Amino acid sequence: MTTEGFVDPAPTPLALLLLGRGADPDSERGVECPGDLPVASDPGLVARARAAKAALGDRVFVLGHHYQRDEVIEFADVTGDSFKLARDAAARPDAEFIVFCGVHFMAESADILTDSSQAVILPDLAAGCSMADMAAIAQVEDAWDVLLDAGIADVTVPITYMNSTAAIKAFTGRHGGAVCTSSNAARALEWAFTMGQKVFFLPDQHLGRNTAVLERGLALGDCVVFDPHKPGGGLTADQLRAATMILWKGHCSVHGRFTATTVAEVRERVPGVTVLVHPECQHEVVLAADLVGSTEFIIRTIDAAPPGSSWAIGTELNLVKRLALAHPDKTIVFLDKSVCFCSTMNRIDLPHLVWTLENLLEGRVVNRIEVDPEVARWARIALDRMLALPGVSAVAKD
Ligand code: SF4
Numbered sequence: 001m002t003t004e005g006f007v008d009p010a011p012t013p014l015a016l017l018l019l020g021r022g023a024d025p026d027s028e029r030g031v032e033c034p035g036d037l038p039v040a041s042d043p044g045l046v047a048r049a050r051a052a053k054a055a056l057g058d059r060v061f062v063l064g065h066h067y068q069r070d071e072v073i074e075f076a077d078v079t080g081d082s083f084k085l086a087r088d089a090a091a092r093p094d095a096e097f098i099v100f101c102g103v104h105f106m107a108e109s110a111d112i113l114t115d116s117s118q119a120v121i122l123p124d125l126a127a128g129c130s131m132a133d134m135a136a137i138a139q140v141e142d143a144w145d146v147l148l149d150a151g152i153a154d155v156t157v158p159i160t161y162m163n164s165t166a167a168i169k170a171f172t173g174r175h176g177g178a179v180c181t182s183s184n185a186a187r188a189l190e191w192a193f194t195m196g197q198k199v200f201f202l203p204d205q206h207l208g209r210n211t212a213v214l215e216r217g218l219a220l221g222d223c224v225v226f227d228p229h230k231p232g233g234g235l236t237a238d239q240l241r242a243a244t245m246i247l248w249k250g251h252c253s254v255h256g257r258f259t260a261t262t263v264a265e266v267r268e269r270v271p272g273v274t275v276l277v278h279p280e281c282q283h284e285v286v287l288a289a290d291l292v293g294s295t296e297f298i299i300r301t302i303d304a305a306p307p308g309s310s311w312a313i314g315t316e317l318n319l320v321k322r323l324a325l326a327h328p329d330k331t332i333v334f335l336d337k338s339v340c341f342c343s344t345m346n347r348i349d350l351p352h353l354v355w356t357l358e359n360l361l362e363g364r365v366v367n368r369i370e371v372d373p374e375v376a377r378w379a380r381i382a383l384d385r386m387l388a389l390p391g392v393s394a395v396a397k398d
Pocket of ligand 1: 103163316342
């Protein structure tokens with residue numbers, strides 16, 4: 001516990017691959033980084049990062065997601081959620097290199113929204129997203145065949161959360177659907193139900209369920225969960241025909257850890273606490289909390305909170321710790337009693353950032369993320385449908 005007003009949870013072991021070593025080539029995460037990384041204990045890393053960034057000047061633009069480590073955020077030109085960062089990247093056409101300190105699907109979105117002459121770089125290709133990994137394009141194509149066989153594909157609109165691969169976004173675009181963020185999921189559903197009778201929501205079942213039930217007034221019984229690991233998604237054709245929301249069986253391994261019990265425990269630990277959670281949390285957690293909203297909503301809410309107020313926040317730990325540091329006049333605790341970093345976000349560390357910047361300085365573009373042009377075209381259509389929703393541009397910029 002180093003921050004006034006912040007109660008540091010007790011650490012628990014995390015199953016991390018050694019940073020810079022090893023990866024799962026079958027996953028969204030890609031492959032391990034080539035070349036030698038500086039050692040993490042090198043006391044000159046901060047100075048090296050500063051020197052390389054200064055030497056690159058306006059040629060490089062560094063984006064930092066809210067869940068990134070402090071040591072990386074220090075070098076970010078802008079911070080934000082995934083969609084804001086993709087838009088920020090698109091607003092810098094003069095930058096030759098976009099260094100995306102986040103995870104793989106975010107860098108893909110930045111590549112889709114930026115000019116092809118700009119190189120989008122992910123400092124560690126093993127920084128993926130377990131949620132995005134839960135929906136592979138072949139599985140989703142197979143699921144669509146199941147909907148076709150049930151006779152409902154033509155009345156079903158696919159909506160995919162921003163946290164999905166470019167291939168899934170392109171699938172959504174090809175089948176008349178759109179992308180959404182946690183800020184605009186309700187508007188995306190509202191639009192989808194004007195275009196069809198059912199929504200096929202990918203890949204986060206919790207965001208889909210929470211939005212459908214709490215913001216669109218559907219019943220829990222209107223939602224079914226499609227399990228890609230079971231024949232027919234584990235559902236009968238009649239169940240699919242009766243459902244209004246067909247939720248993909250995916251979740252965030254960070255937000256999915258919180259339970260209703262953790263909410264009850266924090267209320268006992270911190271008298272008068274307001275519990276604020278992200279909509280990627282399980283439905284019962286959202287029901288037990290006081291407030292639910294996107295990362296940007298969480299930041300705005302804490303910024304506007306009165307001095308002396310107490311908050312338990314259910315989102316990624318790096319962000320919660322920074323909020324506590326920025327608001328020493330408020331008591332800010334992490335919702336869980338144990339550590340809940342996003343392990344893949346944490347793969348981007350100072351050695352990887354230094355390695356990336358120094359390679360760029362020496363004329364080597366490393367770890368470039370390039371989306372196939374046809375995939376990018378359809379993904380862009382799905383992203384543009386989101387941007388065309390009423391009020392979405394304004395929300396996306398905040
Ligand atoms: S916090 Fe969850 S959704 Fe975000 S990158 Fe990590 S695993 Fe993916």
